[in-house]
Amino acid sequence: MFHSKSIISSGLALIVLLISTAVLAEIDNSASQKPSSEASAKNLSSVQFKNVANTGSDSVDETKLRIGPGDPLAGKSKAELCFGCHGEDGNSIDPQFPKLAGQYGIYIAKQVRNYQASIRTHQIMSSIAASVSDEDLADISAYFASQPMMKGASPSSNQIGKKLFENDDLSRMMVRCNSCHGASGKGQNPRNPVFPVIGGQHKDYLLRQLLSFRKGDRNNSPGGVMNITVHRLSDAELEALAEYVSGL
Ligand code: HEC
Ligand code: HEC
Structure with missing residues (x-):
């Protein structure tokens, strides 16, 4: 019993690793279609890949990694379009709108691209996503990623x-x-x-x-x-x- 459980868990760990690898490769490919972010996205994913199973810190600036290839300062004014629903610092008040504060920049951009390609659909978000250019998206994502990370109001005892x-x-x-x-x-x-x-x-x-x-x-x-x-x-x-x- 113990033995088969540990085989299953190592199988699961492998799945987690494979997902990371496949998705990071996808990020790498899509970044290479956009010359401005190519270099930084490539660096980012190779660093990430090496460290998937290693949470020890090194000299790499962790905030930069979270922000991704965009420019958070340029992103602030571009993100005004999003503030009405997601909040100026990415902490939306109305619970139907997700918080974006401190979310990974690359994850935010991936979701918006998924809405653009109808891989993820939502009546409101799909039409907003359609109006965002690739360069603006990187900067807007970087802006929300750079904000202090979302946090629950009080721990649940559930x-x-x-x-x-x-x-x-x-x-x-x-x-x-x-x-x-x-x-x-x-x-x-x-x-x-x-x-x-x-x-x-x-x-x-x-x-x-x-x-x-x-x-x-x-x-x-x-x-x-x-x-x-x-x-x-x-x-x-x-x-x-x-x-x-x-x-x-
Ligand atoms: C094997 C890895 C894995 C496990 C285990 C897993 N998740 Fe996920 N989850 C993901 C990935 C990858 C995504 C991102 C999906 C995407 O790219 O759209 C995700 C997305 C989500 C989202 C959507 C987040 C958003 O901002 O829209 C929620 C909510 C979530 N997971 C909750 C859970 C919960 C609760 C559990 C446990 C029951 C769980 N996950 C277990 C990998 C996992
Ligand atoms: C009119 C309201 C509204 C505006 C404006 C808006 N959003 Fe959204 N956004 C939503 C809603 C509602 C969802 C949840 C959709 C769903 O359930 O799939 C969402 C979801 C998202 C998600 C997915 C979050 C996750 O955790 O997976 C991202 C990323 C996002 N929005 C980014 C943006 C960006 C960037 C802008 C500005 C360019 C923006 N949104 C403007 C309403 C809005």
């Missing part, structure tokens, strides 16, 4: 959510959330923008995304990993998770 967040349930193909999203849901480390910051995000938004991954309406996660993860979780479990994660 034990069902905590248990699911921290423990695999292999009988249901559920890999614990913290293995990808980090111990407090703040991502893995600044070099790996594949796994978004979810800790401290609005509960309503989190729940809507989890339901949407389960139903298959949202299917833009690499390898469908989020669809698989929540496929067999109940409404009550998703609600518990959203509650717990929003407090982190």
